[in-house]
Amino acid sequence: MMLDRYELKAGTNFTTFEFVSEGRKGKVTKVIQFQSMDYTGLYNLAFDDLMADGKIDDIVITDNGDSEKILATVVAAIYAFTHKYPDAWVYATGSTDGRTRLYRMGINKYFETVQADFQIFGDYKNEWEWYERGKDYQAFAVRRKKD
Amino acid sequence: MKTTLEVNKKKTPVVRIDPSLDKYDNIILFPEKLEEANKRIRKSGFPKVPVKKDNR
Numbered sequence: 001m002m003l004d005r006y007e008l009k010a011g012t013n014f015t016t017f018e019f020v021s022e023g024r025k026g027k028v029t030k031v032i033q034f035q036s037m038d039y040t041g042l043y044n045l046a047f048d049d050l051m052a053d054g055k056i057d058d059i060v061i062t063d064n065g066d067s068e069k070i071l072a073t074v075v076a077a078i079y080a081f082t083h084k085y086p087d088a089w090v091y092a093t094g095s096t097d098g099r100t101r102l103y104r105m106g107i108n109k110y111f112e113t114v115q116a117d118f119q120i121f122g123d124y125k126n127e128w129e130w131y132e133r134g135k136d137y138q139a140f141a142v143r144r145k146k147d
Numbered sequence: 148m149k150t151t152l153e154v155n156k157k158k159t160p161v162v163r164i165d166p167s168l169d170k171y172d173n174i175i176l177f178p179e180k181l182e183e184a185n186k187r188i189r190k191s192g193f194p195k196v197p198v199k200k201d202n203r
Contacts, residue, residue: 008160011168016176018168033171035181039193044184046177076160089194093187095180126191139187141194 005072014084015043017077018050023064030070032077037091042141043081045092047074071106075114082118082144093123093139103140108133118142 006019017032032047064070078090094100107120111133114120121128122137131140175181 005160008162009165009168010162011172012164012166013169013172014162016168016171017162018165031171031176033176035175035177035184037181037188038185039188042188042193044181046180046184048177076162079160080162091184091188091194093184095183121194123187123191123194128191128194139184139191143194 004069005076006069008073008076008080010077010080014081017080019073021064021066021070023066025064028064030073032074034081034088034090041087042089042091043085045074045078045090067102068109071102071109075106075110078142079117082142086144086146089141089143091139091141100138104137107131107140114142117145119145 006021009018010016015034019030019032021028021030029050030047031050032045034043035046036042037044082088082090092103094103107114111120111131119142120131121141122131122135123139123141124135124137126138128141131137
């Protein structure tokens with residue numbers, strides 16, 4: 001995968017990642033966390049800004065003008081996480097409709113690349129189905145394809 | 148920070164290991180997001196391969 005992205009740092013367990021977004025509003029540290037969900041083997045993908053005091057800003061929309069590079073970096077983190085945990089399912093849903101739409105745009109943009117390595121599912125009206133472009137999914141789940 | 152870990156045997160990006168991030172291992176950084184995700188997944192259930200025949 002040769003997408004332009006930021007350098008990623010990971011904790012030893014590969015469940016937390018960090019990178020620095022650089023754009024028109026300066027440098028913003030972002031944290032990605034794969035969070036264990038109520039179902040074993042299912043991990044929620046969450047990411048947002050890390051403020052200077054070390055706290056997480058869960059609300060702000062930075063609008064640093066680098067959303068594509070950020071998305072590519074998040075995709076890279078999914079690759080790294082599922083390399084470490086090949087049986088894991090990664091789940092993603094936006095905290096707002098706008099963010100869910102952003103995820104959908106990201107999947108659509110990298111669909112061809114990602115589909116070669118992952119099974120991709122969409123939650124449409126509380127039913128899982130193979131992901132198709134153009135549908136308004138409420139959530140997404142991916143699983144690494146087996147070699 | 149330690150060394151760069153080469154995990155790029157097959158399409159997996161190079162990631163720098165930073166043990167300082169381990170402090171987040173037992174902390175839920177985005178509790179509202181996790182709660183929302185769990186709430187939603189209770190409605191749709193664990194993701195499963197759809198029954199429809201498909202070569203994906």
